[in-house]
Amino acid sequence: MGLVQKIVTWSRIKSPWIIHFNTGACNACDIEIIAALTPRYDLERFGVQLKGTPRHADVLVCSGPVTRQIKSRLRRIYDQMPEPKFVVAVGTCACTGGVFDGCYSVESGIDKVIPVSAYIPGCPASPKAIIDGVVKLLTSLEDKEDKKK
Amino acid sequence: MHKVVIPIGPQHPALKEPESFSVTLSGEKIMKFSARLGYNHRGIEKACEERTYIQDVYLTERICGICSHSHSTCFVQAVEEIAGADIPKRALYIRTLVGELERIHSHLLWLGVAGHEVGFDTLLMYTWRDREVVMDILAMLTGNRVNYGINTIGGVRRDVTAEQGKAILKAMDTLEERTNYYIQIATKETTLIQRLSGVGLLSNKDALKLGAVGPTARASGVDRDVRRDDPYAAYAEVKFKVITDNHNDVYGRTLVRVGELLETYKIIRQIIKKMPEGPLTVKVPRKIPAGEAVSRYEAPRGEDMHYVKSNGTEKPDRVKVRAPTLANIQTVAKMLEDRQLADLPIVIAAIDPCFSCTDRLTGIRHAGKRSKSVLKWEELHAYSIRHYREHGIDFAELNKKMRKALK
Amino acid sequence: MTKEESIQSELVKKFGALEGKTRIQRPRRIFTEAPPGSFREIFEYAIQKLGFVVLSTITGLDEGTTLGFMYHIAREDGIMLNIKVSVDRNNPVIKTITEYFPAADIYERELMDLLGAQVQGLPKATRYPLSDDWPADEYPLRKDWKKSTGSEAKNNA
Numbered sequence: 001m002g003l004v005q006k007i008v009t010w011s012r013i014k015s016p017w018i019i020h021f022n023t024g025a026c027n028a029c030d031i032e033i034i035a036a037l038t039p040r041y042d043l044e045r046f047g048v049q050l051k052g053t054p055r056h057a058d059v060l061v062c063s064g065p066v067t068r069q070i071k072s073r074l075r076r077i078y079d080q081m082p083e084p085k086f087v088v089a090v091g092t093c094a095c096t097g098g099v100f101d102g103c104y105s106v107e108s109g110i111d112k113v114i115p116v117s118a119y120i121p122g123c124p125a126s127p128k129a130i131i132d133g134v135v136k137l138l139t140s141l142e143d144k145e146d147k148k149k
Numbered sequence: 150m151h152k153v154v155i156p157i158g159p160q161h162p163a164l165k166e167p168e169s170f171s172v173t174l175s176g177e178k179i180m181k182f183s184a185r186l187g188y189n190h191r192g193i194e195k196a197c198e199e200r201t202y203i204q205d206v207y208l209t210e211r212i213c214g215i216c217s218h219s220h221s222t223c224f225v226q227a228v229e230e231i232a233g234a235d236i237p238k239r240a241l242y243i244r245t246l247v248g249e250l251e252r253i254h255s256h257l258l259w260l261g262v263a264g265h266e267v268g269f270d271t272l273l274m275y276t277w278r279d280r281e282v283v284m285d286i287l288a289m290l291t292g293n294r295v296n297y298g299i300n301t302i303g304g305v306r307r308d309v310t311a312e313q314g315k316a317i318l319k320a321m322d323t324l325e326e327r328t329n330y331y332i333q334i335a336t337k338e339t340t341l342i343q344r345l346s347g348v349g350l351l352s353n354k355d356a357l358k359l360g361a362v363g364p365t366a367r368a369s370g371v372d373r374d375v376r377r378d379d380p381y382a383a384y385a386e387v388k389f390k391v392i393t394d395n396h397n398d399v400y401g402r403t404l405v406r407v408g409e410l411l412e413t414y415k416i417i418r419q420i421i422k423k424m425p426e427g428p429l430t431v432k433v434p435r436k437i438p439a440g441e442a443v444s445r446y447e448a449p450r451g452e453d454m455h456y457v458k459s460n461g462t463e464k465p466d467r468v469k470v471r472a473p474t475l476a477n478i479q480t481v482a483k484m485l486e487d488r489q490l491a492d493l494p495i496v497i498a499a500i501d502p503c504f505s506c507t508d509r510l511t512g513i514r515h516a517g518k519r520s521k522s523v524l525k526w527e528e529l530h531a532y533s534i535r536h537y538r539e540h541g542i543d544f545a546e547l548n549k550k551m552r553k554a555l556k
Numbered sequence: 557m558t559k560e561e562s563i564q565s566e567l568v569k570k571f572g573a574l575e576g577k578t579r580i581q582r583p584r585r586i587f588t589e590a591p592p593g594s595f596r597e598i599f600e601y602a603i604q605k606l607g608f609v610v611l612s613t614i615t616g617l618d619e620g621t622t623l624g625f626m627y628h629i630a631r632e633d634g635i636m637l638n639i640k641v642s643v644d645r646n647n648p649v650i651k652t653i654t655e656y657f658p659a660a661d662i663y664e665r666e667l668m669d670l671l672g673a674q675v676q677g678l679p680k681a682t683r684y685p686l687s688d689d690w691p692a693d694e695y696p697l698r699k700d701w702k703k704s705t706g707s708e709a710k711n712n713a
Binding site for chain 1: 188193261
């Protein structure tokens, strides 16, 4: 691995930029994601920063069971993200569909539409759980990099 | 001038939820605004018909994560009316208490988001920090930060102890002090006043015509509040003022919400003081007799309405939900008429939209390792210190140095 | 006589068709069923003469052979009048009420999408709330609509 590549990987793990996308959630997970970014929990101390556009983001944080109307948009947003990209499913709905499983207008889970790297269940997932999930995802990336070496 | 149509959403930095707007511009001026809703449509009304009443309590709670208690209370009130259940006083008081706590967290959340939309992120960080005080209270009372699960058909599921009552009163003092500080910001901070004044104008006439509800309507001088006009739970027994304002703009909506916060603290203090002793639930049969009922509830965003029709079985025949945002979203086009494009985010945010409501009709696992551990707060703290130490940053050393330097 | 009772008697006095079909369920809740022919007249009278100036929503009901539409309108003092009108299921035509309440637009679109109501006088617009790829003649809130048909359509889409 070249030096430049090493620096890129290092900085990617040290400061992942995330984009949050509501795929039909009830807002509970969304406010908990924001709560995780605000002073009490402060996800930013791990270098995580919230971005507005998928083209700048490394991690797609999704909440919600994927409604029929949002499905193609979710895929498009995922396609717009540069490689390597990771998807985190926040909340039980995003993991499996949760209480909305079987409703006529939902797809029941993010992984039915795009590949998911980490699942954070909970209704809603508490900010602590979200932080733990993100940290675990970052650690797993570090492990992978170690193995490559 | 040449007209340009700009699509905004479903994913857009200015939107917190997936909705799509199409804005026709002439230069910077908005000529036409139209919305395509339904990205959050999950089919909850149909799902309610397929589930039992008790399951529906939890399902309606998940119509919206911010006003979850509003929806579940509204639903159980309708079912209880059909069943003819006489709900114990104490249960009604606890419902009111949780409902008002929810209003605090929702209004503080809104204040932060509004600050964020006008580039005042300090306010976002401040209010969301203070909001954690009420989140802690909710977690203490109900066991969950959001989606409290306190309602059940026939009453409530958890009691409020005397110690919890004391903790709530203490939290109210803290929050009141903070809210007074926000009122000071809202009334004295020139940049905030100038950014919000005259933005998103909605005249009293238009508010009435377009059927605005909640703080959006009250900021346009519409004196309506379901808590006073059509009292439910314990609202008939507490004293409070309905806050209205005549600014008709986003600034007025800010003042109304902050003013409502102060009223809410008053309500909560009365509730804790007056809470009667007694049972928490009455037994309601699993099968609800045939009938229909309409229930109204003043959610943080405005009037929430549920219609329930039963057919004598254990599943409802029809559940209809009208969330406040659906009534308010139609005022946005009016508010944006002839305004600058840059005002769009704050004007949309000012009705405190919740598209999950609107579109309702709707341990940690890791992909690689299957560990199920959940970090405790202390562990997480320790982890963050370790994390930084491993990367050559030691705050303990830094702190020592700082202290020395300060001496 | 309470306010609710005076509203009820006034309605029945003015419109004979409402005799025996109006009931006060509890304080501040009046339910009534209007025949399709005179619904508009009753509705207008309630708004203009009885002070029901707030439209809460319109509920669509599948009643087997008919489709019911319940208009929930309220007064400033909290009294709510729920007027139901039932129309033939195979020809569910209602007229828009946007001339009284411009906000009714979105509630009526919902009836069109979810129950297949035909609302006259509503301008064309994008659909709400169902997704763009939803099949044209499927109405999920009708009782005979089963999810299986929905998921089949989903697979085909």
